[in-house]
Amino acid sequence: MSPDFDVIIVGGGPAGLFCAWELSRSDLSVLILEKGDDINQRTNLTSGLGGAGAFSDGKLTLSPETGGHLKDYLGEEATCELIDYVDRLYLEFGAPSKIYGVGDEVEPLKRKAALSGLRLIPVPIRHLGTDRCRAILTKLKEDLGNNVSIAIETEARKVMVEEGTVKGVETGGGQRLSCRYLVLAPGREGASWLSQEARELGLSAENNPVDVGVRVEVPAPVMAPLTDVLYEAKLEYFSSSFDDRVRTFCMCPEGEVIVETTGGDDPVTTVNGQSYSTKKTPNTNFALLISSNFTKPFHEPIAYGKYLARLANMLSGGVLIQRLVDLKTGHRSTQERIERSIVQPTLPGATPGDLSFVLPYRHLTGILEMLDAMDKLAPGVTSRHTLLYGVEVKFYSYRLSLSSVLETEVGNLFAIGDGAGLTRGLVQASGSGVVVAREIMRRAK
Numbered sequence: 001m002s003p004d005f006d007v008i009i010v011g012g013g014p015a016g017l018f019c020a021w022e023l024s025r026s027d028l029s030v031l032i033l034e035k036g037d038d039i040n041q042r043t044n045l046t047s048g049l050g051g052a053g054a055f056s057d058g059k060l061t062l063s064p065e066t067g068g069h070l071k072d073y074l075g076e077e078a079t080c081e082l083i084d085y086v087d088r089l090y091l092e093f094g095a096p097s098k099i100y101g102v103g104d105e106v107e108p109l110k111r112k113a114a115l116s117g118l119r120l121i122p123v124p125i126r127h128l129g130t131d132r133c134r135a136i137l138t139k140l141k142e143d144l145g146n147n148v149s150i151a152i153e154t155e156a157r158k159v160m161v162e163e164g165t166v167k168g169v170e171t172g173g174g175q176r177l178s179c180r181y182l183v184l185a186p187g188r189e190g191a192s193w194l195s196q197e198a199r200e201l202g203l204s205a206e207n208n209p210v211d212v213g214v215r216v217e218v219p220a221p222v223m224a225p226l227t228d229v230l231y232e233a234k235l236e237y238f239s240s241s242f243d244d245r246v247r248t249f250c251m252c253p254e255g256e257v258i259v260e261t262t263g264g265d266d267p268v269t270t271v272n273g274q275s276y277s278t279k280k281t282p283n284t285n286f287a288l289l290i291s292s293n294f295t296k297p298f299h300e301p302i303a304y305g306k307y308l309a310r311l312a313n314m315l316s317g318g319v320l321i322q323r324l325v326d327l328k329t330g331h332r333s334t335q336e337r338i339e340r341s342i343v344q345p346t347l348p349g350a351t352p353g354d355l356s357f358v359l360p361y362r363h364l365t366g367i368l369e370m371l372d373a374m375d376k377l378a379p380g381v382t383s384r385h386t387l388l389y390g391v392e393v394k395f396y397s398y399r400l401s402l403s404s405v406l407e408t409e410v411g412n413l414f415a416i417g418d419g420a421g422l423t424r425g426l427v428q429a430s431g432s433g434v435v436v437a438r439e440i441m442r443r444a445k
Contacts (some may be wrong), residue, residue, distance in 0.1 A: 003178040005031045005149075007440055008169055010156040011185035012036075013051020014426050015417030017140055018086070019183055019433030024145030026441050031179075032148065033171065035155035035190075039138055045272075046189040046262045049152065050137040052418075053426050057252050057274045058128030059232055060095065061425050062087055066123055066234065068428030069421075073404050074435070082431045087126070089430075093139045094132060096277075100125045100231035109229060116376035121234040129277030133426075159184070159197050165411035181412045181440045185433065186419040188395050189262060192302055194419050195398045203408055205398035205421075210301035211249070212308055212394075213289040214355065214367060215271045217343055217387040220254050222380035223284040227253040233286075237373050239366040244290050246370040249394070251286040256346035257389055259319055268309035269318045271347070271389045281346050287392045288367050305393040311358045312391045316351035320358065320391075325384035327355055328368070342385040355390045394424075405439040406432060414439075 007023055009016045012034035023030045036048030046052045061067040064079040071079045091097070106122045113120035128136060141150075155172035159182065168178035186194050198205055226233040232251040239246060255275030261267050273285040292304070312320050322333040323341060333352040338345065356364060375382040399421030406414050406422070416422060416432035423429040 016185035018430040022437030058133030060126040062124040067425030068423030166413040204401035209291040254280040321350035324386040
């Protein structure tokens with residue numbers, strides 16, 4: 001009996017959409033299962049067609065060194081070629097031509113960062129903006145061939161396997177759909193589900209660290225010497241107290257702080273940031289994250305991240321906000337103190353409070369040390385008016401054991417994107433979909 005589809009893709013984020021787009025150039029029948037809403041009807045920031053990428057800041061990081069682990073599987077040369085290919089597709093669908101992070105102005109910033117105890121990692125970046133990112137993914141969806149079907153509000157529940165080979169997937173509604181090839185691309189929203197399925201299937205995996213920290217908001221001119229050249233200043237610091245790695249993440253020049261609900265069937269409220277190609281605010285925000293590596297027998301990094309997020313949710317009803325001076329002097333911020341701050345929050349619904357009740361001492365120490373180092377590079381970062389929001393948590397699934405073509409230990413079962421612990425950004429997530437699509441087309445000849 002013929003299968004229902006040649007290929008089923010679980011998840012319609014950038015990884016799943018680029019996989020489907022590449023496959024649409026063949027005569028294979030393809031189905032995308034997306035548990036959320038269509039891209040233009042979405043209200044959830046992490047679930048729905050387009051994935052978290054549709055509402056992200058829209059940075060295209062054009063380097064094999066950041067944004068994922070594809071280089072570990074493909075090698076540097078092949079990864080660079082893949083990034084160039086994906087970049088050309090984004091340009092075709094509307095990405096801007098301007099590239100940040102290149103030119104003669106970069107080296108002086110690297111030297112200044114080194115003198116401040118920081119490592120600056122300059123990378124070529126295109127900035128789409130949240131508004132343009134959604135439009136590009138919409139165009140990509142509209143360009144899918146007639147051989148690609150999309151099932152909206154259809155959740156994958158169970159992967160079906162027989163004799164070591166994938167046979168299909170069972171949906172939340174109990175429908176059993178058969179296929180020759182199954183591609184798992186559930187995104188960060190589906191990381192917990194994928195981890196559970198991997199354990200039930202007996203797939204080998206390793207824990208990824210969980211990234212926990214705060215989102216910092218400062219006046220845009222404070223960061224302008226960096227963001228005007230780099231757009232996103234990727235800075236790394238090792239704390240003198242604990243030797244923990246602290247890094248900046250998702251810098252949003254003239255952007256806004258937003259609330260994000262994440263975690264799949266067991267959601268928590270966290271904080272994030274975004275910026276637009278046109279709409280500007282007077283502030284710049286960025287995350288400071290600490291990667292926590294755990295020793296055995298601990299194997300629940302996602303649960304740990306959710307635990308910290310829930311503490312913040314419990315104390316605030318959502319997101320906490322605190323002035324830097326209040327955190328340093330051991331005071332809980334109040335609405336009155338926030339209102340008289342020079343930096344006015346772009347997330348007005350955040351609840352004033354005390355982040356020391358949420359984050360471990362070790363994490364807070366590293367964050368404060370990092371801010372002091374950054375102040376030498378960008379004076380004003382440690383102003384008493386600087387705002388801290390918490391918590392920001394980045395959930396990454398177990399990093400599955402995959403072949404060089406991103407196939408699991410089950411035959412014809414592939415895993416791609418952020419949910420597989422494989423990538424951490426738009427370009428490499430999209431590229432991982434292309435890798436699998438090409439391998440499927442090669443096998444199907």
